[in-house]
Structures are given as structure tokens and as C-alpha cells.
Amino acid sequence: MKLAHLALLVPLLGLAELAGHLYFSRRAPRPEEWGATRAAVEAARQPGDVVVVSPLWAEPLARWQLGPTLFSLREVARPDVTRYPRAIELSALGAEDPELAGWPVRRETKVGRIVVRSRDNPAPPHVTYDFVDRLRPASAAVTVAKGEARTPCAWVEGLPVETQGLFGAAAWPSARFRCDGEGPYVFAGVTIIDDERDRPRRCIWSHPPAGGGELVTRFASVPLGKVLRGHTGVGHLIERDRAGAPITLRVLVAGEEVGRAVHADGDGWKPFELALAGHAGTTADVEFRASAPDAHSRHLCFEADSR
Amino acid sequence: MTAPRRSLGWRDHAFGLALGVAYVAVLLRTVRGLGYARDEGFYVRAAESYARWFELLARDRHAAMQRSAVDAAWAVNHEHPALLKSLFALSWLAHKKLHLFVDEGTSFRFGGMIFGGLTLWLLYAWGTQARSRAAGLAAALAYATMPRVFYHAHLDCFDAPMAAMWALTAYAYWRSRSGGLGWALATGVVFGLALDTKHNAWFLPPALVLHALLARGGGLRRDLQVGRVRVPLSLVAMATVGPAVFFALWPWLWFDTGARLVGWAQFHLNHEYYNMVFLGVTYWKPPFPRAYAPFMTLATVPTVTLVLFAVGALGWAFARVRAWRAGPARGPRDLGHTELLWAIGLFVQYAPWLSSSTPIFGGTKHWMGAYPFLCLFAGLGFERALAAIESVVSARVPRPLVGGLVGASVLAAPLAETAHAHPWGLSSYTPLVGGAPGAASLGLNRQFWGFTTGAVAGWLNDHVPRSGGQVYVHDTAWDSWDVLRRDGRLAPWVQPAVSPAPSTFALYHHEPHMEGVEYQIWVAYGTASPAYVGSYDGVPIVYVYEKPPR
Numbered sequence: 001m002k003l004a005h006l007a008l009l010v011p012l013l014g015l016a017e018l019a020g021h022l023y024f025s026r027r028a029p030r031p032e033e034w035g036a037t038r039a040a041v042e043a044a045r046q047p048g049d050v051v052v053v054s055p056l057w058a059e060p061l062a063r064w065q066l067g068p069t070l071f072s073l074r075e076v077a078r079p080d081v082t083r084y085p086r087a088i089e090l091s092a093l094g095a096e097d098p099e100l101a102g103w104p105v106r107r108e109t110k111v112g113r114i115v116v117r118s119r120d121n122p123a124p125p126h127v128t129y130d131f132v133d134r135l136r137p138a139s140a141a142v143t144v145a146k147g148e149a150r151t152p153c154a155w156v157e158g159l160p161v162e163t164q165g166l167f168g169a170a171a172w173p174s175a176r177f178r179c180d181g182e183g184p185y186v187f188a189g190v191t192i193i194d195d196e197r198d199r200p201r202r203c204i205w206s207h208p209p210a211g212g213g214e215l216v217t218r219f220a221s222v223p224l225g226k227v228l229r230g231h232t233g234v235g236h237l238i239e240r241d242r243a244g245a246p247i248t249l250r251v252l253v254a255g256e257e258v259g260r261a262v263h264a265d266g267d268g269w270k271p272f273e274l275a276l277a278g279h280a281g282t283t284a285d286v287e288f289r290a291s292a293p294d295a296h297s298r299h300l301c302f303e304a305d306s307r
Numbered sequence: 308m309t310a311p312r313r314s315l316g317w318r319d320h321a322f323g324l325a326l327g328v329a330y331v332a333v334l335l336r337t338v339r340g341l342g343y344a345r346d347e348g349f350y351v352r353a354a355e356s357y358a359r360w361f362e363l364l365a366r367d368r369h370a371a372m373q374r375s376a377v378d379a380a381w382a383v384n385h386e387h388p389a390l391l392k393s394l395f396a397l398s399w400l401a402h403k404k405l406h407l408f409v410d411e412g413t414s415f416r417f418g419g420m421i422f423g424g425l426t427l428w429l430l431y432a433w434g435t436q437a438r439s440r441a442a443g444l445a446a447a448l449a450y451a452t453m454p455r456v457f458y459h460a461h462l463d464c465f466d467a468p469m470a471a472m473w474a475l476t477a478y479a480y481w482r483s484r485s486g487g488l489g490w491a492l493a494t495g496v497v498f499g500l501a502l503d504t505k506h507n508a509w510f511l512p513p514a515l516v517l518h519a520l521l522a523r524g525g526g527l528r529r530d531l532q533v534g535r536v537r538v539p540l541s542l543v544a545m546a547t548v549g550p551a552v553f554f555a556l557w558p559w560l561w562f563d564t565g566a567r568l569v570g571w572a573q574f575h576l577n578h579e580y581y582n583m584v585f586l587g588v589t590y591w592k593p594p595f596p597r598a599y600a601p602f603m604t605l606a607t608v609p610t611v612t613l614v615l616f617a618v619g620a621l622g623w624a625f626a627r628v629r630a631w632r633a634g635p636a637r638g639p640r641d642l643g644h645t646e647l648l649w650a651i652g653l654f655v656q657y658a659p660w661l662s663s664s665t666p667i668f669g670g671t672k673h674w675m676g677a678y679p680f681l682c683l684f685a686g687l688g689f690e691r692a693l694a695a696i697e698s699v700v701s702a703r704v705p706r707p708l709v710g711g712l713v714g715a716s717v718l719a720a721p722l723a724e725t726a727h728a729h730p731w732g733l734s735s736y737t738p739l740v741g742g743a744p745g746a747a748s749l750g751l752n753r754q755f756w757g758f759t760t761g762a763v764a765g766w767l768n769d770h771v772p773r774s775g776g777q778v779y780v781h782d783t784a785w786d787s788w789d790v791l792r793r794d795g796r797l798a799p800w801v802q803p804a805v806s807p808a809p810s811t812f813a814l815y816h817h818e819p820h821m822e823g824v825e826y827q828i829w830v831a832y833g834t835a836s837p838a839y840v841g842s843y844d845g846v847p848i849v850y851v852y853e854k855p856p857r
Binding site: 002003004005006007008010011012013014015017018020021022023024025026027028029030031055057058060061063064066067068071072073076077093095160161162163164165166168170171173191192193194198199200235236237240 | 807
């Protein structure tokens with residue numbers, strides 16, 4: 001073949017690129033295709049299941065089309081998938097959620113270009129208590145502890161939600177334990193932070209007070225499993241400069257410290273697990289005590305459950 | 308080896324002009340689909356301020372020249388020079404009197420659009436003059452059908468104009484190398500205009516000096532030995548006429564000149580870092596990935612254009628090596644050292660990203676000045692490929708038919724990609740990375756500047772109640788939102804809100820580092836389900852949330 005013949009590849013390549021453009025621009029499911037999976041998802045879903053989308057970048061389309069019943073705030077901003085007995089995975093473009101890699105597929109149906117998979121958690125835990133769900137006056141109380149002094153924080157509902165936009169802290173929820181006498185950011189309330197992968201994480205804002213005090217969030221009569229398991233975080237944009245002081249979260253069960261989680265900037269959404277030893281299987285009060293040597297911008301947010 | 312310069316006839320200029328006019332017509336035709344980018348809003352505000360000064364100048368020249376008047380008008384956005392914003396202002400003033408455009412926003416943008424047309428004219432002319440009409444036309448069309456270029460060419464911003472001015476200065480310098488005072492002076496004037504366009508012009512003197520040195524080749528040593536280095540007149544003009552033009556057209560520099568020049572330079576030399584995601588990692592401080600510029604070029608410039616560029620550039624490079632081995636050239640010489648100039652023009656624009664401390668937040672627009680040179684090489688590549696194909700195709704097939712078919716085959720994909728990308732512009736990626744879905748999976752940026760509000764304006768007009776609703780504007784600048792409203796693209800009852808909490812609707816322009824803002828909206832609204840999502844090829848780009856009734 002003469003070298004000149006190679007030049008024929010140029011127009012062929014141009015046509016191949018055109019074909020590639022037409023293929024790739026039509027390859028991903030359109031919004032209404034995500035909506036069309038509703039019946040299959042509802043048929044597969046059982047109480048307590050979580051619905052996940054793969055690839056993750058397509059999730060907003062599914063949230064839009066399938067609505068808050070299938071994509072509640074609580075599930076979308078979950079701490080991880082380990083607490084769920086089953087997952088319904090909506091998969092497009094051959095993607096799979098890496099968190100579900102070890103979960104066997106029980107059933108799989110195809111709706112257009114989207115695969116609806118039911119997957120079982122190979123080791124489903126029995127969660128006895130979710131602390132984030134229970135941050136209410138009926139089950140929780142919050143105080144600021146400084147030395148021997150204890151100042152209660154009042155549960156207030158209907159406050160204006162505070163949002164600071166980009167580079168600001170996570171939103172301050174409308175209902176929160178407000179700690180008068182401290183900075184307005186010292187409170188306990190359920191919010192959502194962005195983790196180091198920009199994922200949403202629902203958690204209890206627990207900004208320690210200044211002056212070396214502790215913000216104490218106490219849950220009464222908690223039915224305990226074998227461990228306390230949870231995560232700490234600060235919000236990625238807040239901690240990525242790694243300029244803040246470490247934050248300590250002490251965990252006490254029936255007045256006894258069972259462990260602590262120390263969160264340093266850059267840790268991201270950091271898991272912890274504390275064995276309950278003699279407290280396992282009992283019902284007891286549980287305290288989370290947040291403190292930092294320098295409380296500036298220490299927007300600690302934690303979640304925990306017992307299982 | 309390179310051929311000497313061809314002369315351009317009036318027909319060539321008429322054709323080049325027609326190309327440019329047609330391109331501007333397409334930009335005008337498609338502009339209303341495009342929302343306003345953050346920076347556009349800032350430049351509109353600056354242009355309005357400068358327009359007031361132009362009106363004062365027309366009314367009372369003495370008063371306009373007073374420092375108080377100059378500073379009052381030109382202090383706005385003084386971190387960027389004045390030429391483009393002055394053109395935006397003049398275009399807007401003309402529109403106010405003559406109603407030339409469909410809306411005010413377009414009247415500002417027109418000042419930028421003409422540079423897109425100018426670039427096509429220039430590329431056609433330069434490619435034709437340096438090589439052939441086929442090369443010139445291929446270069447111009449390759450530029451016109453780059454999706455990112457097409458997006459930027461619509462805007463009242465500086466990047467597409469800067470690409471034009473960079474190439475125009477290089478062209479004037481190239482023409483001046485054939486001798487004569489006219490083009491040398493023109494080089495100085497155009498360089499002054501380039502300086503007054505954007506600071507990218509700072510790279511022109513080193514680029515052209517480098518070219519002059521390399522073009523002199525062995526003669527430079529002889530010059531040094533005899534102590535008589537001849538400096539091209541064009542470079543002298545750049546050093547003298549250029550700064551004078553720059554100074555004359557930027558009134559902000561007329562007072563306190565030294566300090567203001569230093570302030571301008573300092574702003575750009577110490578520019579703050581913004582966030583940009585690349586392959587799933589958001590970069591906001593050094594070190595930045597050196598692979599960013601080459602990778603993003605591969606991912607956003609149509610592949611066939613890059614292949615034509617490679618054919619043209621490598622063909623030239625091999626020819627240079629062969630010529631060097633063969634010894635001193637016989638026959639006609641290319642006084643302009645044309646391809647060397649194109650190569651330097653291309654390299655110098657990419658060179659800042661050889662450093663890992665150069666920010667990447669501007670995406671592809673910061674090296675857009677390289678693309679005219681890339682396209683000139685692509686034109687050269689097209690010419691070579693066409694010649695090769697003609698040599699193996701039967702002589703019975705009419706040559707115009709061969710040329711037309713080859714041209715159509717290399718233009719089809721870039722044209723389709725560019726047309727399809729509108730009005731999403733910055734969300735578009737080539738098939739090489741799997742298009743927009745592939746780019747999303749790779750973790751590449753889907754947008755910046757908050758311009759995609761334009762894509763959901765119609766939805767907002769339809770769904771925000773006429774009794775009034777506040778929309779959190781997220782990444783759309785206040786001034787950009789205001790232009791949408793003035794254009795009538797946002798209904799008067801769609802009011803902006805600066806924070807999610809008090810709003811009843813909220814926009815979220817997806818960028819990974821901004822996800823925290825989306826979660827603030829979730830907490831404020833109590834839902835993670837958008838009411839609408841603007842998507843491109845199945846990839847969510849801009850989300851609209853509606854606060855559920857409580």
C-alpha cells in the first residue's frame with residue numbers, strides 16, 4: 001500500500017467520529033426513562049430498602065423523576081449502605097455501585113436501557129437505635145458543659161434555616177437545640193454536609209463551644225446492640241485546607257466512656273466503631289461530647305447507630 | 308519545504324469576509340438560547356459605566372477628560388483593559404438609539420461576536436496566502452466548528468476576541484517580514500489593541516522575538532560577530548506604537564499610570580485560585596495537573612480536527628528535518644517562516660500549563676488563543692491529505708467532487724458536535740471520551756460560570772407563580788441574572804434570591820465542589836428531589852428545586 005493510501009483514513013476517521021458522536025450523544029438514558037422504572041422499583045422495593053443509582057452522576061435525574069418517596073433525604077444522604085438489608089440498584093451504561101460490589105443480585109429486570117437490580121446485604125445488621133433519627137426532645141437533651149457548669153440548650157422549632165452558600169458551613173436546620181449564651185453556631189441539629197467525595201451525609205451538627213467546653217448530646221434509654229458505630233465529618237470545603245484544630249467526640253454509655261473519635265481536618269467522612277462490652281444488649285443513656293482546643297470553624301457533624 | 312507567500316485578491320477577501328459575516332449571523336441567530344455567564348454580567352456593568360463616559364465625551368469633552376470623570380467611569384472592572392468593554396458599550400449605545408438587536412444583552416455581546424467572524428476571515432486569508440484556498444478554508448471551518456469556541460464566540464467576554472487579536476498580531480508581524488513600513492506599523496497598532504484586549508497579549512513579544520531569532524538562524528551568529536543585530540521594524544513598532552495605542556485606549560491609565568499598571572499586572576500575576584475538577588479530583592491550589600491542557604484539548608476539540616492538525620504539523624516538522632539534512636535550501640525561500648510562527652504561536656499559548664502552578668479554573672478558554680494556529684496546521688493537513696487522496700483516486704473522478712467529499716467528511720463531525728452542543732457549550736465533549744456521559748463518568752467538569760440558567764429560564768417563567776417567587780440564583784452572577792431579566796427572558800415575577808433559605812425556588816449549577824450548596828437547599832426545602840433538571844445527553848447539568856408547601 002502506498003503511503004498516500006493512508007490519507008484515505010482521514011475522511012474515514014471523520015465519518016467514524018460522526019458515528020461516535022451520534023452514538024454517545026444518545027447512549028445515556030433520558031430523564032423520562034428514569035421515570036419509567038417507577039413500577040419496577042416499587043414492585044421490588046420492601047420497607048427498609050435503599051434505592052441507589054449507578055452511575056452516581058445520573059442520580060439527580062432519578063431523584064427528579066421518581067420523587068421523594070423513593071429518594072427520601074434520609075436515604076439519599078445516608079452514612080453508608082451497610083445498615084440496609086437490601087438495595088434496589090438502578091443501573092445504566094453498565095455501571096455498578098462499588099459499595100454494593102459484594103452484594104449478591106437476587107433479581108434483575110430491564111426497563112428500557114436501565115437495569116433494576118435487587119441486591120441483598122450479605123451481612124445485614126440489626127440496628128437497634130439511630131441517633132440522628134432520635135434527635136428530638138422526647139429522646140435527647142443537649143447541654144454545654146464548662147468545668148462543673150452545665151447550661152441546657154433549648155429545643156426550638158420554626159427557626160429560620162440558615163444557609164451560607166458556597167464555602168459556608170452546612171445549613172442550620174429550622175429545628176435545633178439552641179445554646180443561648182454561646183455563638184449561634186453552637187447547637188445540635190440534623191443537617192447534611194458534603195464529604196471528601198462531595199457526597200451528602202446526614203448528621204448531627206455538634207459545634208463545640210469555645211473556651212474548652214463540651215457540647216453534650218445525651219440520648220436517654222437507648223436499646224444497645226453490640227457496638228456503637230458512626231462517622232464524623234466537618235464538610236469538605238471547610239476541612240480541605242487542614243487549618244482547623246482536631247475535634248474530639250467522647251462517647252459515654254451509662255456515664256462510662258466507651259471510646260472517642262478524634263476528627264482531624266482532612267479525615268473526611270471518618271468511620272468509628274466502639275465495642276460496648278458489658279453494656280451490649282442493655283438499655284442505657286448515651287452521651288456524645290464534642291470539644292476542640294480551638295473551636296473556630298469546628299462544625300463537627302456526626303452520625304451514629306447501635307447495632 | 309514551505310512555499311513562498313501567495314498574493315490575496317479582492318475575491319479572497321470578499322470570501323473571507325463572507326465567511327466571517329455568516330459566522331456572526333449564526334452567532335446572532337443562536338444567542339438567545341444561551342444564558343449569561345458570571346463574567347458577562349460584570350462586563351455588562353462595566354460597559355454601562357464606560358458608555359456613560361462616552362456619552363459625556365460626546366457632550367462635553369473637557370469634562371470627560373477630568374480625572375474625577377475618568378476615575379468614576381473607568382474604575383469599574385479595572386482589572387481588565389478597556390477595548391472589549393468599550394466595544395460592548397458602543398454597541399449597546401448604538402442599540403439604544405437604533406434598536407439593532409433583539410435585546411440589550413445581544414447588543415453587548417455583539418462587540419465580542421465580531422471577533423469570531425474576524426478570526427474566520429483571518430484564518431482563511433492567512434491559510435490561503437501561506438498555502439492554498441483549500442488550506443485557508445479548512446482552517447477557518449475547523450475553527451468555526453470547535454464546540455467550545457462556538458460557545459465562547461457568543462459572549463461579551465475576552466477569550467474569543469483575544470484569540471483573534473493574538474492571531475492578528477502574529478499575522479501582521481508575518482506580513483511585515485516581507486518588508487515595508489506599513490505592516491510593521493500595523494503590527495504595533497494591532498499589538499496595542501491586543502494588549503487592550505486581555506493580558507494574554509503579554510506573551511506576544513517573547514513569541515515573536517523567539518520567531519525572529521529562530522528565523523534568522525545561522526545569520527544571527529554572524530550578526531553578533533560583527534556587532535550589528537538587525538531588529539525587525541515590527542518588533543520596534545510593538546515596543547513603541549503598541550504601548551501608545553494601549554495607553555490611549557484605556558482611560559484608566561491616564562492618571563496615576565505607574566501604580567495602575569502595577570495593579571493590573573499584580574492582579575493577574577497573583578490571581579486567586581478557583582476550583583476546577585479534573586478526572587474526579589477538584590483542584591483549588593497548586594500543584595495543578597500538567598496533563599490538564601493536553602487532555603482537555605483531546606477531550607473537547609473534534610478528533611478529526613486534531614488529526615488534520617497532526618498531519619499538517621508533523622508533515623511540516625518532517626519536511627524541516629529533511630531540509631536541514633539536505634543542507635542549504637535552493638529555490639524559493641519562505642521569508643515568513645510561516646509554520647515556525649504557527650508552531651510558536653501554538654506552543655506559547657500552551658506553555659503556561661507546563662508549570663504545575665498555573666491555575667486551570669478557566670477550562671479550555673485560557674489556551675483558546677492556540678486554536679487559530681492549531682487550525683492553520685489543520686488546514687495544512689487537509690491540503691496534504693487531499694493531495695494524497697487525489698493522487699490515488701482515478702483521474703476520471705472530478706477533482707472538485709473529491710475535494711467536496713473529503714471536505715464534507717472531515718467537517719461533518721465537528722459541525723454536528725458544535726450544533727448539538729448549543730446551548731450547553733461547556734458541557735460538550737467529543738466521542739473520544741464518550742461524549743458528555745463519558746466525561747461525567749471520568750469526572751470532568753460539566754460547566755462553570757452559572758450560564759446554564761438560560762436553559763431553565765422558560766421553566767422558571769412557567770412555574771414560578773405570578774404572585775411572585777424568589778429564585779436562589781446560585782452561581783449565576785447578580786448582573787447576569789439582571790441581563791436575562793432585561794432581555795425579557797426571565798419574567799418580571801421571577802425574582803432573584805441571594806441565599807437558598809428565604810427562596811421558594813432554587814437553582815443548582817452542578818460542579819462537585821459546590822455540592823454543599825445543593826445540600827443546603829435540601830435542608831432548607833426538606834427534599835432531595837428537584838422539580839426540574841436541565842440535562843444534556845442524559846447528563847444532569849442544572850437543577851431546579853421548588854420548596855414544598857409546609
